[in-house]
Amino acid sequence: MELCFFGGFKGTDNGYRVCSRVYGPEETQDAVFEEVRSLLTSLLDGYNVCIMAYGQTGSGKTHTMLGSQPLVEQLEPQQGIIPKATAELFQLISEKPAEFHTVEVSVMEVYNNEVFDLLCRDKHGNNVSQRRDVITTSSGTSQVTALTHEPVCSASKVMEILSSVLKLRAHCPTLIHPDSSRSHLVVTFTGLQRCNSAHRQLWSPRCRRANPASDELFPSTASSSPSLSPCPSPSPSVSQTPFRTKLQLVDLAGSECVGMSGSSGASLREVSCINRSLSALSDVLGALAEQRPHVPYRNSKLTHLLQDAIGGDAKFLLMLCVSPTQHFITESLHSLTFGVRARQVHKENPGKKNNPGRGSPDVFK
Numbered sequence: 426m427e428l429c430f431f432g433g434f435k436g437t438d439n440g441y442r443v444c445s446r447v448y449g450p451e452e453t454q455d456a457v458f459e460e461v462r463s464l465l466t467s468l469l470d471g472y473n474v475c476i477m478a479y480g481q482t483g484s485g486k487t488h489t490m491l492g493s494q495p496l497v498e499q500l501e502p503q504q505g506i507i508p509k510a511t512a513e514l515f516q517l518i519s520e521k522p523a524e525f526h527t528v529e530v531s532v533m534e535v536y537n538n539e540v541f542d543l544l545c546r547d548k549h550g551n552n553v554s555q556r557r558d559v560i561t562t563s564s565g566t567s568q569v570t571a572l573t574h575e576p577v578c579s580a581s582k583v584m585e586i587l588s589s590v591l592k593l594r595a596h597c598p599t600l601i602h603p604d605s606s607r608s609h610l611v612v613t614f615t616g617l618q619r620c621n622s623a624h625r626q627l628w629s630p631r632c633r634r635a636n637p638a639s640d641e642l643f644p645s646t647a648s649s650s651p652s653l654s655p656c657p658s659p660s661p662s663v664s665q666t667p668f669r670t671k672l673q674l675v676d677l678a679g680s681e682c683v684g685m686s687g688s689s690g691a692s693l694r695e696v697s698c699i700n701r702s703l704s705a706l707s708d709v710l711g712a713l714a715e716q717r718p719h720v721p722y723r724n725s726k727l728t729h730l731l732q733d734a735i736g737g738d739a740k741f742l743l744m745l746c747v748s749p750t751q752h753f754i755t756e757s758l759h760s761l762t763f764g765v766r767a768r769q770v771h772k773e774n775p776g777k778k779n780n781p782g783r784g785s786p787d788v789f790k
């Protein structure tokens with residue numbers, strides 16, 4: 426399988442940055458992770474981050490995001506982005522203990538256009554899949570009601586949790602892939618963070634929004650460029666408001682041609698829901714790229730759930746997985762068209778016009 430990396434980082438202070446790079450079958454998981462490592466630093470700097478794998482069924486999305494063996498047994502080099510990012514996240518946090526308060530994880534799947542909380546527990550303490558609703562809050566952001574957030578303090582704890590709940594994720598054998606995922610998987614880390622008062626000139630917009638009073642106290646530093654010499658730190662008497670940052674890691678279900686996969690019965694309904702939600706995702710990207718006044722986030726649970734990551738102020742990285750074989754050329758072209766559309770969002774719309782999250786700080790209360 427060939428991994429095509431084709432991503433963009435949007436929502437930076439200076440507008441956007443777009444990059445594209447292709448990884449062949451011989452590339453290691455470590456090499457792929459090197460491309461995304463800097464996004465973890467951005468998270469610690471106060472930005473929301475979303476990393477998403479897209480591609481046809483069997484093209485290597487789960488291999489890219491999770492790895493190919495059971496999570497707890499994986500050797501480090503074979504791990505995918507989720508285990509590696511988790512380890513990196515806790516490593517970075519350990520280097521900045523004063524700034525990070527708590528980290529919580531939530532795990533959801535979108536199956537047949539419904540959102541399921543995979544961290545819910547029954548009365549015996551066993552993980553069960555529980556349907557949840559997605560709502561739009563008064564500030565225009567999306568939120569999953571009653572979602573379970575589990576506090577975590579180490580990468581090994583996260584892997585333990587993921588190993589047990591991933592068994593709940595919907596799978597089904599098809600003619601193309603004997604262990605095909607039939608749902609979109611969304612793993613979210615939510616960190617409660619304080620701004621680093623010693624580096625105020627580097628504060629992210631999110632941190633500044635959470636601490637507007639301190640901007641008034643130090644107006645000369647509010648528009649400082651990071652390249653300028655360090656500014657005075659806020660006085661110890663100025664209490665800083667903690668704010669939340671989110672890392673969303675998304676392993677999408679694969680787009681599928683029914684004729685090739687041989688799906689029928691219940692499996693056919695799954696394919697239809699997967700293809701429709703991916704098409705809704707493509708429509709959202711199209712609307713954002715063309716800066717249309719209405720972006721159809723609510724046409725599917727997947728896009729409603731990921732509204733803030735796609736159209737908000739998150740740094741967003743799309744990884745396209747494509748097969749190297751001629752047999753799947755139509756599907757590969759389809760995936761590349763999707764990537765081009767995603768890239769147009771970054772090129773043409775740095776996220777101002779249709780940005781539901783901008784101006785509405787995600788402040789911890």
Ligand SMILES: Nc1ncnc2c1ncn2[C@@H]1O[C@H](COP(=O)(O)OP(=O)(O)OP(=O)(O)O)[C@@H](O)[C@H]1O
Nearest residue numbers: 426482483484485486487488493602605606678679
């Ligand atoms: N780069 C790679 N190196 C080695 N094996 C790979 C690679 N990419 C994918 N594979 C293997 O190919 C098979 C399909 O990969 P994977 O399960 O990641 O596909 P997928 O895109 O997630 O499929 P689906 O959407 O149907 O769930 C797996 O057995 C996986 O181990």
